[in-house]
Amino acid sequence: MEAIFTELQKLGFSPYECKAYVGLLKNSPVTGYEVSKRTGVPRSMIYEVLGKLLDKGAIYVVPSEPVKYSPIPAKDLIERLRKSFAETFDVLEQHLPAIESERETDVIWHIRSHEHVIEEMLNIIRSAKNELWLSVWEKQVPLIKEAIDQRVEDDIHIFSILFGAPNTQLGLTFHHNYMPPEVVKERMGGHLTIAARDGEEVLIANFTENSFAWAVKTQDPALVLVATEYIRHDIMIEEITKEFGPDKLDALWRTNIDLSHVVKGKRFK
Structure with missing residues (x-):
C-alpha cells in the first residue's frame, strides 16, 4: 500500500x-x-x-x-x-524553452547521490554528437553499457579507459592494467569517474563505499579540456606500459621518492 x-x-x-x-x-x-x-x-x-x-x-x-x-x-x-x-x-x-535564458558556460552544477550521478552520466552519453571520452570502473558498467552500445550504433566515436572488467568493451576501450585498481582507488579516495562529450561538457564524479556519490557537471571549456586530457593521458600510459613492459615503468618511479608520491599520492615514511 x-x-x-x-x-x-x-x-x-x-x-x-x-x-x-x-x-x-x-x-x-x-x-x-x-x-x-x-x-x-x-x-x-x-x-x-x-x-x-x-x-x-x-x-x-x-x-x-x-x-x-x-x-x-x-x-x-x-x-x-x-x-x-x-x-x-x-x-x-x-512554451518553456522560449523563455530559457542563455546558460553561462562556466556554471558548475553539483550533484549528489548515486542514482542522480548515474542519471547525469547517462545524459552526457546520450547527448554526445560526435565523440565521447570515458574513465569508468567495473561497477558502473552494467548501468551504462546499454547506452554506450546504442551510441556506438549511432557512429559516435567513444574512447574509454576502464578499471576492471577486462573483457568488456565500451567503444574503443583501453583497460587500466598497469596499476591495480585498489591502488588508484586509495589515492583518489574512491572511484573517480569522468564522462566528457564533444569538447563541450563534462561530468566528473566520485563513487565511494562509505559515503554518498557526488559529481560536478559543467560546460566550462577549461574543465572540459582538463578532464579530456586526463583520459588521453591515462590511455597513453597504458599503451606505453604495454609497449615497454611494466617492469621498466616500475623502475622509473618506485625508487624515486618524488615520483612515488606522484603515483601513489603519499610520500615514503
Whole structure:
C-alpha cells in the first residue's frame, strides 16, 4: 500500500488524499465521518481532504442524507491523470524553452547521490554528437553499457579507459592494467569517474563505499579540456606500459621518492 501512496503523491496527491481515495475504493459510498474512521484521516481535516479530491475529479458526491462520497473507478482516474500530465508536458515543451535564458558556460552544477550521478552520466552519453571520452570502473558498467552500445550504433566515436572488467568493451576501450585498481582507488579516495562529450561538457564524479556519490557537471571549456586530457593521458600510459613492459615503468618511479608520491599520492615514511 505504501508503494501506491508514494506513486500517488508523485502525481500531486497529499498523504491524506491518498488514504481517503484508497479508503473509498475499498468501501463506498460512505459519509465523510466513515472515511475518517476507516482511513485515519483526522475528522478535523476530512472534509477539506474530500474537497480537494473533488477538485481533482477523483471522487463523486452521492446525493443523500447525510451526504456520501464515492470514488471514480481506478482505471478512469489513471487515464484522467495520464491525459492531464501529457497535456501539461505538451504545454511546457511548447512554451518553456522560449523563455530559457542563455546558460553561462562556466556554471558548475553539483550533484549528489548515486542514482542522480548515474542519471547525469547517462545524459552526457546520450547527448554526445560526435565523440565521447570515458574513465569508468567495473561497477558502473552494467548501468551504462546499454547506452554506450546504442551510441556506438549511432557512429559516435567513444574512447574509454576502464578499471576492471577486462573483457568488456565500451567503444574503443583501453583497460587500466598497469596499476591495480585498489591502488588508484586509495589515492583518489574512491572511484573517480569522468564522462566528457564533444569538447563541450563534462561530468566528473566520485563513487565511494562509505559515503554518498557526488559529481560536478559543467560546460566550462577549461574543465572540459582538463578532464579530456586526463583520459588521453591515462590511455597513453597504458599503451606505453604495454609497449615497454611494466617492469621498466616500475623502475622509473618506485625508487624515486618524488615520483612515488606522484603515483601513489603519499610520500615514503
